[in-house]
Amino acid sequence: MSSFTSPARNQFQEDADRTTSDAPRRTAVRNALQNYQSARDRTGATFTDWKAARSAASTIKHEAVNHLDQYLEEFERKFTARGGKVFWASNSQQARDYIIQLAKAKNVRAIVKSKAMTGEEIHLNDALVAEGFGVVESDLGEFIQQLKGEAPYHFVFPCMHLRRDEISDLFHKELGTAKTNSPEELTMIARRVLRRTYVEADMGISGANFIVADTGMISITENEGNARLTVGVPKIHVALVGIEKVVPRLGDLALLLPMLATAGTGQHLTGYNSMYGGPRQPGENDGPDEFHVVLLDNHRTRLLADPEQRDALHCIRCGACLNVCPIFKNIGGHTYGTTYQGPIGSVITPHFRGLQDWKHLSGASSLCGACTETCPVGIDIHHHLLHNRRNAAAEKPAPGESLLWKAFTFLMRRPALYRLATRFAPLGSLLHPLVEGTALDPMIAWTSTRDFPAAAPSSFRSQFQKHQAQKSGGSK
Amino acid sequence: MFQESLLLPKPPMRVSLFIPCFIDSLYPNVGMSMVRILERLGHSVDVPEGQTCCGQPPFNSGYWDEARSVATNQLKAFKDADVIVSGSGSCGAMMKVFYPELFHGHEQEAEAKNLAAKTWEFSEFLVNKLGVKDVGARFEGRATFHDGCHGLRELGTKLPPRELLSHVKGLELVEMTEAETCCGFGGTFAVKYPQISTAMAEVKCNSICETKADYVISNDSSCLMQIGGWLNRNVGTVKCLHLAEVLVQQ
Numbered sequence: 001m002s003s004f005t006s007p008a009r010n011q012f013q014e015d016a017d018r019t020t021s022d023a024p025r026r027t028a029v030r031n032a033l034q035n036y037q038s039a040r041d042r043t044g045a046t047f048t049d050w051k052a053a054r055s056a057a058s059t060i061k062h063e064a065v066n067h068l069d070q071y072l073e074e075f076e077r078k079f080t081a082r083g084g085k086v087f088w089a090s091n092s093q094q095a096r097d098y099i100i101q102l103a104k105a106k107n108v109r110a111i112v113k114s115k116a117m118t119g120e121e122i123h124l125n126d127a128l129v130a131e132g133f134g135v136v137e138s139d140l141g142e143f144i145q146q147l148k149g150e151a152p153y154h155f156v157f158p159c160m161h162l163r164r165d166e167i168s169d170l171f172h173k174e175l176g177t178a179k180t181n182s183p184e185e186l187t188m189i190a191r192r193v194l195r196r197t198y199v200e201a202d203m204g205i206s207g208a209n210f211i212v213a214d215t216g217m218i219s220i221t222e223n224e225g226n227a228r229l230t231v232g233v234p235k236i237h238v239a240l241v242g243i244e245k246v247v248p249r250l251g252d253l254a255l256l257l258p259m260l261a262t263a264g265t266g267q268h269l270t271g272y273n274s275m276y277g278g279p280r281q282p283g284e285n286d287g288p289d290e291f292h293v294v295l296l297d298n299h300r301t302r303l304l305a306d307p308e309q310r311d312a313l314h315c316i317r318c319g320a321c322l323n324v325c326p327i328f329k330n331i332g333g334h335t336y337g338t339t340y341q342g343p344i345g346s347v348i349t350p351h352f353r354g355l356q357d358w359k360h361l362s363g364a365s366s367l368c369g370a371c372t373e374t375c376p377v378g379i380d381i382h383h384h385l386l387h388n389r390r391n392a393a394a395e396k397p398a399p400g401e402s403l404l405w406k407a408f409t410f411l412m413r414r415p416a417l418y419r420l421a422t423r424f425a426p427l428g429s430l431l432h433p434l435v436e437g438t439a440l441d442p443m444i445a446w447t448s449t450r451d452f453p454a455a456a457p458s459s460f461r462s463q464f465q466k467h468q469a470q471k472s473g474g475s476k
Numbered sequence: 477m478f479q480e481s482l483l484l485p486k487p488p489m490r491v492s493l494f495i496p497c498f499i500d501s502l503y504p505n506v507g508m509s510m511v512r513i514l515e516r517l518g519h520s521v522d523v524p525e526g527q528t529c530c531g532q533p534p535f536n537s538g539y540w541d542e543a544r545s546v547a548t549n550q551l552k553a554f555k556d557a558d559v560i561v562s563g564s565g566s567c568g569a570m571m572k573v574f575y576p577e578l579f580h581g582h583e584q585e586a587e588a589k590n591l592a593a594k595t596w597e598f599s600e601f602l603v604n605k606l607g608v609k610d611v612g613a614r615f616e617g618r619a620t621f622h623d624g625c626h627g628l629r630e631l632g633t634k635l636p637p638r639e640l641l642s643h644v645k646g647l648e649l650v651e652m653t654e655a656e657t658c659c660g661f662g663g664t665f666a667v668k669y670p671q672i673s674t675a676m677a678e679v680k681c682n683s684i685c686e687t688k689a690d691y692v693i694s695n696d697s698s699c700l701m702q703i704g705g706w707l708n709r710n711v712g713t714v715k716c717l718h719l720a721e722v723l724v725q726q
Contacts, residue, residue: 013669019674030679109684326658330675364669366662366676367536369629389538397539407537412528412546413552425501449674450705453502460504461493464511464523 008063008337009360009374015335016364025161026330032160033323039266040320042077046268057259058378059251061314064244065214068304071213071246072295078216082278084367085292089410092122095294099124099205100131102292106236108202114220114227115139116207117317118240118296121352123338136197139188140227147174153333155340156264156319161332194226204230204237204288205372209260209316210253211246211293212383214278218293221260223271231276237288239276244313250275256316263376264318278346292378299352312347314377320372321381327364336361347384355392364389427454477692485527489519489606492557494595496528496567496698499557503697506563510598513611514561523659535578536663542664544578547571550588551640559605560595561691565627565696566663568597573630597627599695599719604635610643615725618648619717620689621702622680623656624696637695654683673725677706684714695719 020026044050064071076086082350089095095118104109111133125146128135137146141158143149147170152158159167167186171177177189206227208218218239220227231237247256261267280287303313320344322328333341338349338361346361360387371381393402402433435441437448446452491514495507511521528538528549531630535543538677550571554560562568572595579588602608621641641649660666660676667673680703692698698720704716 013671016669017671020671026675045605080684142541170697247589288709326660326676326679327672329674330679364656364672366625366658366660366665366673368625368657368658370658373629375593384537389536390540391538393538394540401537404541405534405537405542408534409530409542411547412531413549415526415528415549418528422501443667446705449670449709450677450702451708452705453701455501458504460500460507461523463504463508466510 002026006357006360008357009396010338012335012360012364015337019332020330025332028163029161029332032157033329036323040262041263041266041322043266047262047358051260053255054376054378057255057316057376058258058311058314059336060247061316061377062311064247065304065310065313067248068243069466071248072211072243074207074212074213075216075246076295078214079278079293081097081216082281083291085290086277087292087294089296089298092296095122095240095296096124096127098272098292098294099240100127102236102238103128103133103203104131104291106202110197110200110201110234111136111205112197112230112234112383113142114206114222114230115142115157115158116305117152117244117339118207119205119297120224121151122240122296124240129258133149133182134350136194136201138197138224138230139222140187140224141228144170145189147171150391151334151339153341154319154322154328155317155342155345156322159332164300165384168280171176184204185455192325198229198233200372201234202236206230206239208245208293210256210274211241211295212250212253213246214249215275217250217275219256219257220274220276221270221272225272226273227271231274231288234285235288236290237276238292238293238294240294240296242300242313243297243317244300255416259376260316260318263316263320263374275459295447297399303348305349308349308387309351311379312381312384313346315344315348316377318376320374320376324370324372324374326366326368327461343381343385344375344379347379347381347388348366350388350392355388356396359388359392362392363387419461422459422461425459429455482702485654487601490558491519491521492529492554493521493561493603493721494521494530494554494560494562494567495523496562496564498701499563499697502701503718506697506718506720509718510561512724513602513720517606517611524553524625525551526556528553530567530570532574532580533663535570535574536665540578544582545635545659547575547578547588548584551591553682554591555587557594559601560591561598562595562600562693563598563718564698565582565597565624565633568595568631571595571624572597584599595632597631597641597695599627599636600631604637609639611640611723613643613723613725614645615722616646616723617690618650618688619657619691619693619722620650620652620684621689622652622684622692622694622699624694624699625658627695628656633695637693640719640723641693644725645648649652649670649721650687650689652689654680659699659702662700663698666702671716673702674706677702678710680713681714685711689714691715691717693717693719693722 087098137143144159149284168179209221210219213223261270279291328342339344350358499506531546570590575588575592579585605613659680660673700716
């Protein structure tokens with residue numbers, strides 16, 4: 001059995017044991033996400049027709065994803081025409097190397113970063129720190145997670161699992177500040193630290209929410225203004241962006257920006273929406289001297305090659321599927337052990353990091369479909385979990401399970417044998433108490449936390465036969 | 477969903493029931509209640525002998541060849557059925573929504589689509605096909621309704637069970653906050669990831685208890701096995717009932 005379970009799966013089961021036992025944390029996370037969901041429902045209701053908006057958004061992303069080559073090259077042409085530089089990174093190594101070489105060549109010492117999940121994906125911070133660069137995350141949630149030495153818990157709300165007092169204690173320990181329970185004071189502590197870093201940094205690194213092909217720009221949406229400072233102040237800027245972020249036209253953002261804000265946080269629009277088309281132009285007062293965009297593939301083209309699941313590249317990383325997912329709410333973000341948590345993470349991680357090692361994420365779902373129902377760009381998320389399960393079993397069937405389903409099929413193909421088997425169900429119920437709760441109990445995974453109903457003394461079939469006999473008797 | 481005229485009398489139909497394994501062995505009363513309700517409405521009911529399982533367990537586990545093999549038996553068993561009615565939204569969804577995908581590009585694709593088109597979940601059959609919202613039931617008690625995910629999201633059956641229950645005399649229906657939240661059953665998921673499944677049951681059941689209902693009603697017995705399993709172990713007072721078991725009461 002051991003060869004059919006991966007270290008990632010074992011870790012997942014262990015972490016799920018721990019996190020599902022932590023009732024107070026589960027309740028806090030559930031309540032926080034419920035608030036976002038309520039806000040999202042209210043804002044969504046202000047759309048004239050949310051369903052039509054969803055389908056329009058899906059159409060835009062479908063067009064972009066199915067013409068990636070064309071739109072990315074259009075972006076590159078227009079962005080470089082204004083003096084920007086574009087680097088195509090096939091994998092995380094190439095992306096890291098490019099950024100590190102650039103930083104070395106320009107004698108960079110300090111780097112300020114705004115929120116970028118692509119950075120998490122390629123473990124950029126660790127690589128930069130290992131090369132001796134100072135790196136500070138400027139998004140408040142990411143700043144807290146960096147201080148804590150922990151990966152983001154949720155790809156939109158990185159530290160949503162932490163209580164105020166835990167953040168206060170962390171600041172006290174790491175920054176030497178006085179303890180406080182006031183969110184405003186906690187924010188001001190982070191702000192004081194961060195303001196200095198914008199000025200000290202020689203390089204800024206960001207992600208991007210969209211790449212706009214027809215204007216050759218990137219779009220960054222945020223609520224704290226930290227991304228503006230990250231891009232605007234240091235002399236060199238690098239945006240690390242997944243290739244699936246491209247949209248054909250600037251006008252597409254008229255729909256996608258409000259859609260992203262609504263689905264993600266329940267806002268009509270996020271606080272700051274910026275467009276960047278390259279380095280500072282002659283006559284402009286601010287902006288970086290150098291502007292690099294690293295276009296990251298890192299196995300996205302593997303997903304692109306799968307017509308069945310290609311729509312997973314429509315994802316705008318709003319996080320809505322995490323917010324409604326009963327699995328996420330009960331196990332929390334860290335249990336996934338991935339850069340992208342929740343339902344969409346369970347779909348794409350096996351493509352990015354290996355199906356056999358990460359197929360358990362697709363298995364760890366009741367397939368309830370709340371994710372698909374909420375997805376603003378219409379990704380068939382929960383059915384893709386089924387597709388991953390099918391692909392994993394077809395590629396490498398697990399011997400025990402394979403045998404089980406063969407036996408199951410043997411039985412279910414033989415109705416007479418099946419009927420005979422169901423007649424023994426009451427016998428099973430009779431014998432079950434003898435082993436219940438022991439290691440011999442075949443139902444232990446169920447019965448350790450839940451009762452199992454006893455089989456009825458008389459099955460439906462025999463009751464129905466009696467019923468039919470009575471009816472025909474009565475009509476005579 | 478296509479709705480026929482509510483004014484014209486319905487000709488009697490021959491209804492073929494699909495009785496999943498758990499209803500057959502664990503909850504026979506659910507099946508018998510469906511039989512009685514349909515017969516009272518003037519329809520004839522049969523239970524094709526050759527039926528076994530819809531094939532969902534291997535399908536959800538990724539073993540689609542095995543699932544197809546089981547489903548082929550089901551296609552054969554229900555070949556001559558006019559309409560197929562299932563007391564489980566989940567098994568109903570398997571036949572109605574997933575068979576066409578499972579058989580896509582296979583020899584029996586047309587047959588699978590044909591079966592899908594004539595398959596109904598019990599409550600949507602009554603309301604959307606037969607146009608019946610009041611079956612003349614009487615049931616005293618305070619109850620809350622659990623939406624099974626497959627019925628709710630694959631079949632879109634949000635309203636039919638509520639329309640039926642709203643006509644039950646004596647019944648007080650109170651919506652719970654987590655009505656649309658998964659109970660955590662999910663077939664083999666419940667035993668492969670028992671800790672997550674149980675945590676989900678706990679959230680569901682706490683929401684049920686908050687309503688102070690005496691009964692939790694659903695149109696899916698597999699969800700009720702999970703909910704009832706947790707409630708019996710931890711609460712003990714709330715009773716689980718399938719929709720048909722309520723509608724049959726007079």
